[in-house]
Amino acid sequence: xxxxxxxxxxxxxxxxxxxxxxxxxxxxxxxxxxxxxxxxxxxxxxxxxxxxxxxxxxxxxxxxxxxxxxxxxxxxxxxxxxxxxxxxxxxxxxxxxxxxxxxxxxxxxxxxxxxxxxxxxxxxxxxxxxxxxxxxxxxxxxxxxxxxxxxxxxxxxxxxxxxxxxxxxxxxxxxxxxxxxxxxxxxxxxxxxxxxxxxxxxxxxxxxxxxxxxxxxxxxxxxxxxxxxx
Numbered sequence: 001x002x003x004x005x006x007x008x009x010x011x012x013x014x015x016x017x018x019x020x021x022x023x024x025x026x027x028x029x030x031x032x033x034x035x036x037x038x039x040x041x042x043x044x045x046x047x048x049x050x051x052x053x054x055x056x057x058x059x060x061x062x063x064x065x066x067x068x069x070x071x072x073x074x075x076x077x078x079x080x081x082x083x084x085x086x087x088x089x090x091x092x093x094x095x096x097x098x099x100x101x102x103x104x105x106x107x108x109x110x111x112x113x114x115x116x117x118x119x120x121x122x123x124x125x126x127x128x129x130x131x132x133x134x135x136x137x138x139x140x141x142x143x144x145x146x147x148x149x150x151x152x153x154x155x156x157x158x159x160x161x162x163x164x165x166x167x168x169x170x171x172x173x174x175x176x177x178x179x180x181x182x183x184x185x186x187x188x189x190x191x192x193x194x195x196x197x198x199x200x201x202x203x204x205x206x207x208x209x210x211x212x213x214x215x216x217x218x219x220x221x222x223x224x225x226x227x228x229x230x
Contacts, residue, residue, distance in 0.1 A: 135164025190221030
């Protein structure tokens with residue numbers, strides 16, 4: 001019980017580096033251990049044992065789950081493997097979506113974007129639920145307009161963003177040079193982004209590794225130069 005509750009700075013709750021967030025990770029470990037134990041002893045496949053446990057908890061257990069729904073939960077608990085569970089962290093480095101704060105004099109956990117601002121969290125969950133090999137790579141892309149048509153680079157950037165890439169820069173080619181066919185350049189940091197490279201080849205036909213004339217000071221793994229043609 002103390003392991004599940006630990007988050008504070010002093011005993012008996014003790015101190016953990018990420019406080020509430022470490023406590024939640026530990027609680028997940030406890031829940032999975034209980035689930036594995038209940039599965040190994042046959043409890044989760046015995047409706048009578050499950051209802052007896054609920055009765056034994058008495059006033060310590062309150063739920064709005066109907067009796068008919070208990071069997072569904074039992075089946076899920078028995079069939080789901082820990083290796084199939086996909087955990088999302090909202091406090092990872094470079095993706096801090098939750099933080100601590102105060103409200104009404106009480107310590108709280110709140111969105112990093114601001115109290116009640118859940119847009120970034122919803123977008124992150126959606127991107128993970130519907131993730132593809134391409135979107136999982138989260139490749140960073142710079143898009144340059146070499147077509148001479150106003151807005152062409154932004155239009156292409158929006159299309160790439162919809163596919164799951166991260167556009168970090170939109171601008172014009174040096175000297176406003178006009179190009180024909182759209183060209184993609186792979187920077188050294190994009191070498192391992194195989195799904196992204198495959199998609200670029202599908203969209204534009206080829207990828208070049210010589211991007212020396214587009215020396216951008218941005219953290220991009222690929223440069224897409226939009227031309228006048230396809």
